[in-house]
Amino acid sequence: MTRWRNIAAAASLLLTAGGALAQPERSPVAIPATVPASALPAADALFTDPALKETRAVIVLKDGKPIYERYAPGYGPGTRLISxxxxxxxxxxxxxxxxxxxxxxxxxxxxxxxxxxxxxxxxxxxxxxxxxxxxxxxxxxxxxxxxxxxxxxxxxxxxxxxxxxxxxxxxxxxxxxxxxxxxxxxxxxxxxxxxxxxxxxxxxxxxxxxxxxxxxxxxxxxxxxxxxEFDPQGNLYGGSLCFATARDWAAFGQLYLDGGVVAGVQVVRPDWVRFVTTPSPTNPGYGGQFWLNRKPANGKDEALFWRAGPPDAFAAIGHLGQYVIVVPSKRIVVVRLGKTQDDVLQPVRDGLAKLVNSFEPKGSLAVSK
The missing domain is CATH 3.40.710.10 (DD-peptidase/beta-lactamase superfamily)
Known part of the structure; x- marks a missing residue:
């Protein structure tokens, strides 16, 4: 995709003899003036704060454009990561x-x-x-x-x-x-x-x-x-085992942020986007296989960050701290992939909430915090 061209060119220069990537502190992309000053430190913290490790990849898209991309050593733009x-x-x-x-x-x-x-x-x-x-x-x-x-x-x-x-x-x-x-x-x-x-x-x-x-x-x-992946009978492991690069997980989030449209083509019908992001009758924090940033039926903090908002955020979430978070009101997609034990994920959720909430809602005149 053309939006990644500059990132890919820069990343190719970082290949070491062993094939691992010596990663930059931040992604080599131009940061628009409308990006809040607190957003990049909040994203960096997902790698540098000891309580938030092990983060392997983070991507932030704003209005469909990458404004942040970073990987842990040994991971890069071409690494398929588990869902x-x-x-x-x-x-x-x-x-x-x-x-x-x-x-x-x-x-x-x-x-x-x-x-x-x-x-x-x-x-x-x-x-x-x-x-x-x-x-x-x-x-x-x-x-x-x-x-x-x-x-x-x-x-x-x-x-x-x-x-x-x-x-x-x-x-x-x-x-x-x-x-x-x-x-x-x-x-x-x-x-x-x-x-x-x-x-x-x-x-x-x-x-x-x-x-x-x-x-x-x-x-x-x-x-x-x-x-x-598939089992020996040819059954899709549809609940657990898909792999994709961080960029492609971000593309999945952008698909839903844009109402199912990619490059002017309706890939997923808008009524399906509405269905999967509408609170279900038995749990307001869950839609049609997507988690919603609403108070869940059990009132616990175990998916997103409903206490911090925004209420229109929704996400694909996986074991050990995999997240594709979509926030329509802020026109952002946040991808965090890693390996953090589920019983110590709350700091990661807090870190993601801080990153998401560093952005103002679409149309706001404020550009920093």
Whole structure:
């Protein structure tokens, strides 16, 4: 993308003999006068403050243009970085394409054959997207080896992650309780595969779904590095395992900041952008696989920074401190990628809140703080 040309040229001069990048203190880009003076130190702090480590990449876009880009040693513009649960909004976007194509409907029963003859038959696609299916899934807990997500990703049920995801029983009526869990998104990913590649072999299933991702999302959105993984049955790891460069994660955020439009082309329908960023009935802090900067149902600080605002911010968030934060009122996208244990993430959230809130809302005459 042309907006990265100067950055890429400068970065290429920083390659060492071992192939690692000796990173600059700040990105080699022109900083517009409208960028607040406190923004760059707030972004730098994500690398320099010991409480905020380990940050591996930070990018800030303002009005679609990069104003900050920095990497930890050993990482650079070409490094694909793991999504963890930032894959969930990717899967949601794929579902959105199929809804737009008329191949899926939000408020009809989710097309899961294993659920046709029991109470789960009433679960809708909307409820799956809102993490309110009512199905019993264990995301985490004191015995991580027993958690459904860990077993399906890394242990005894990993040979067919979709089979494991749809096998669990109903625990509460659909649409009555928010229960964040990764296997719900793997069910959504299985639905994508079933629609895109019905009856296909695992290899053909994988090929067709990957082509669908490239043709509908990665290509049009300028995310050439996007690579999502599949299980042995050809099921997309739609809740956890996608990889992309920091720049391409920023491009994903910009896609949603611009209402689904890229270079004048409507890639994601505006009604889907509205849907995924609208508070869900069972949790105001969650939309359609995106986290919202609203007070969550449990009142805890575990996603964004609802106590600090702004209320229109929303984000793709992943395990160990992966963030793509979109703030329409300030016309910014903030990407932070790294490896910070989840139980010590609050300083990172505070640091991101400070960075986001260093920018004035669009239209404000103030340019610094």
């Amino acid at each position: 963890w649960s930032m894959a969930k909004p990717i899967t949601s976007t794929l579902i959105g394409f199929l809804v737009a194509d008329g191949k899926l409907e939000l408020d009809t029963p989710a097309p899961v054959p294993e659920w046709r003859n029991d109470a789960r038959a009433k679960i809708t696609l909307r409820q799956l997207l809102h993490m309110a299916s009512g199905v019993k899934h264990i995301e985490a807990g004191p015995a991580p080896e027993r958690a459904d997500t860990n077993r399906a990703l890394f242990a005894d049920t990993s040979a067919d992650i979709a089979k494991a995801a749809v096998a669990e029983p109903l625990e509460v009526p659909p649409g009555t309780r928010f229960e964040y869990n990764t296997l719900t998104t793997h069910i959504l990913a299985r639905i994508v595969s079933d629609v895109v590649a019905p009856g296909a072999t695992p290899a053909e299933r994988k090929r067709k779904v990957r082509a669908f991702i490239n043709d509908r999302l990665a290509g049009p959105a300028g995310m050439a590095s996007l690579l999502c």
